[in-house]
Amino acid sequence: IKKIGVLTSGGDAPGMNAAIRAVVRSCAYHGVGCAGIFRGYQGLIENDIEDLDARSVRNIISRGGTFLKSARSNEFKTPEGRKKAYDNLKAAGVDALIVIGGDGTFTGGLLFEKEHDFPVVGIPATIDNDISGTDFTIGYDTALNTVVEAIDKIRDTASSHNRLFLVEVMGRDAGAIALNSGIGAGAEEILIPEEDEGIDRLISSLKKSEKSGKTSSIIVVAEGDKSGKNIFELAEFIDSTLGGYDIRVSVLGHIQRGGSPSCFDRVLASKLGVGAVDAVLDGKRNIMIGIHHQKVITVSLETGIKGEDKFDRDLRRVADITSI
Ligand code: F6P
Numbered sequence: 001i002k003k004i005g006v007l008t009s010g011g012d013a014p015g016m017n018a019a020i021r022a023v024v025r026s027c028a029y030h031g032v033g034c035a036g037i038f039r040g041y042q043g044l045i046e047n048d049i050e051d052l053d054a055r056s057v058r059n060i061i062s063r064g065g066t067f068l069k070s071a072r073s074n075e076f077k078t079p080e081g082r083k084k085a086y087d088n089l090k091a092a093g094v095d096a097l098i099v100i101g102g103d104g105t106f107t108g109g110l111l112f113e114k115e116h117d118f119p120v121v122g123i124p125a126t127i128d129n130d131i132s133g134t135d136f137t138i139g140y141d142t143a144l145n146t147v148v149e150a151i152d153k154i155r156d157t158a159s160s161h162n163r164l165f166l167v168e169v170m171g172r173d174a175g176a177i178a179l180n181s182g183i184g185a186g187a188e189e190i191l192i193p194e195e196d197e198g199i200d201r202l203i204s205s206l207k208k209s210e211k212s213g214k215t216s217s218i219i220v221v222a223e224g225d226k227s228g229k230n231i232f233e234l235a236e237f238i239d240s241t242l243g244g245y246d247i248r249v250s251v252l253g254h255i256q257r258g259g260s261p262s263c264f265d266r267v268l269a270s271k272l273g274v275g276a277v278d279a280v281l282d283g284k285r286n287i288m289i290g291i292h293h294q295k296v297i298t299v300s301l302e303t304g305i306k307g308e309d310k311f312d313r314d315l316r317r318v319a320d321i322t323s324i
Helices: 016-030 040-045 079-091 103-116 140-160 176-184 199-211 231-242 263-281 301-306 314-322
Strands: 003-008 033-037 049-051 096-101 120-124 163-169 189-191 217-222 246-251 287-292 295-300
Touching: 003 016, 003 040, 016 033, 016 096, 016 263, 033 040, 040 079, 079 103, 096 103, 096 263, 103 120, 103 301, 120 263, 120 301, 140 163, 140 176, 140 217, 140 246, 140 263, 163 176, 163 231, 176 189, 176 217, 176 314, 189 199, 199 217, 199 231, 231 246, 263 287, 263 295, 287 301, 295 301
Parallel strands: 003 033, 003 096, 096 120, 120 287, 163 217, 163 246, 189 217
Antiparallel strands: 033 049, 287 295
């Protein structure tokens, strides 16, 4: 291997810069070239490639986002797009690719690997923590802390005004952010995509809270919850069913994806970045680097994309008990 390409793709996540930095510096350490590919697979198709050295990644470990920029590329979903990408990599002298992102990124990488017999190694980075084969994805810890901090602030207003707040957090298909931040911020109820607990449960839980003397409540709602109502409709439903509540809705949105990465994410990203270059140099391919019990591991890209559901069912019980 003479030169390794690195790109970030899909939704950005805090710690992606730390991962790029670890990849670039690991390449320098091993005396291997490193090419940064800008704007993910789309930039690869458009030949937006630049050689990077150890100093190109100075002062980025503390920055959120990704200095390589990110994109979701429809063209890369076509064989023609992937062929252009392959030609550009060959022309740039790149002989292996490290892709940093979530399941969409890995799905693209897997197709590319198979079609062009080109080594691809994935690094899981998404605030959703919905990649199997790794205990944590880069960005999840930072996002959780951002969400908890935001809900703590909302709690101040909720309790000062005796209000009921519905707070929407990210997660179209995964409730890890909602469930964990909900427990961490002491939410009364948490709605997630993995379980349909039904709206009746929510209503009876609110009644119970009121009876038990609670004067304010926070309900954390994941974007993809299964109530069949969006968060504003949910607020209206509660109002028309129960009445008497001063209800507000707060959609946290993309503040959850930004910001300086936590130390946990910086260290995780550094370990996975170094692990990815080690894996490429060991001749591994079609794999993702993960972390399990603090050890860097490798699993197949397929496992990362379609492996076991990581949803921690015990957390629901913990949430129920601690919000009594
Ligand atoms: O996958 C990360 C994520 O932030 C999800 O939690 C969210 O559903 C989605 O991306 C939002 O994507 P976009 O920024 O493209 O609207």
